Amino acid sequence: MQDDVVFRRFxxxxxxxxxxxxxxxxxxxxxxxxxxxDLVEQIITDFLNDHDPLQERGWIAELNGVRLGQIFCVKLDDRTAKLRLFLTVPDARGLGLxxxxxxxxxxxxxxxxxxxxxLWTHESHEAACALYRKFGWELTNSKPVHSFGVDLVEQSWEIEL
Known part of the structure; x- marks a missing residue:
C-alpha cells in the first residue's frame, strides 16, 4: 500500500x-x-444517526483526497462486532489496501x-473471501438465495478475536 494513503473516520x-x-x-x-x-443507504443512515462513536467506527481510505475504500465496525452485542460495507474501488485493488x-x-x-x-457476504466476492480466510475468519454458513435481483450464495463468517 502506498505510504500516503490515509485512513480517516467516515x-x-x-x-x-x-x-x-x-x-x-x-x-x-x-x-x-x-x-x-437502498440497503446500503439505510445502513449508512442508521450508522450516522445512531452509532456509538466509542464502540463503532467507519473508515475511509484516501489518497490525495480521493476516496479509495471503506470499512465499518459496528456493535452487534457486548461481545460481538460486525464488519460492514467493506469496499475498495477497482483502481485501488491489488495494492494491499x-x-x-x-x-x-x-x-x-x-x-x-x-x-x-x-460478517455477511456473498460467495462471488472471491478476493474478499480469500482475504477473510487469510486473516483467520471461518465460514459458518452458506446458502443459495435470490437477493438484489439475482441468484447468489450468501455467506456468514466469524472470527474469535
Whole structure:
C-alpha cells in the first residue's frame, strides 16, 4: 500500500459517495438491482444517526483526497462486532489496501473489547473471501438465495478475536 494513503473516520459527507460506489460496483460486477443500494443507504443512515462513536467506527481510505475504500465496525452485542460495507474501488485493488482496512477494523474491535466479529457476504466476492480466510475468519454458513435481483450464495463468517 502506498505510504500516503490515509485512513480517516467516515462522516456524513461520505454517505453519497459510499452509496453511489456500492450501487455502481455491485451492478457492474454482479448485476445487483437498486434494492442493494437502498440497503446500503439505510445502513449508512442508521450508522450516522445512531452509532456509538466509542464502540463503532467507519473508515475511509484516501489518497490525495480521493476516496479509495471503506470499512465499518459496528456493535452487534457486548461481545460481538460486525464488519460492514467493506469496499475498495477497482483502481485501488491489488495494492494491499483491503488488507490494511481489514486489519484496522479488526484491531479496533479488539481494542474495544469485542471477543469476536461476524460478517455477511456473498460467495462471488472471491478476493474478499480469500482475504477473510487469510486473516483467520471461518465460514459458518452458506446458502443459495435470490437477493438484489439475482441468484447468489450468501455467506456468514466469524472470527474469535
Amino acid at each position: 462522516d456524513a459527507d461520505d454517505a453519497a459517495w459510499s452509496v453511489a460506489q456500492h450501487r455502481k460496483l455491485y451492478d457492474d460486477a454482479e448485476g445487483f438491482d437498486d434494492s442493494f443500494g 483491503g488488507k490494511a482496512l481489514l486489519g484496522a477494523c479488526m484491531d479496533f474491535a479488539r481494542d474495544k473489547g469485542y471477543a469476536k466479529m461476524q
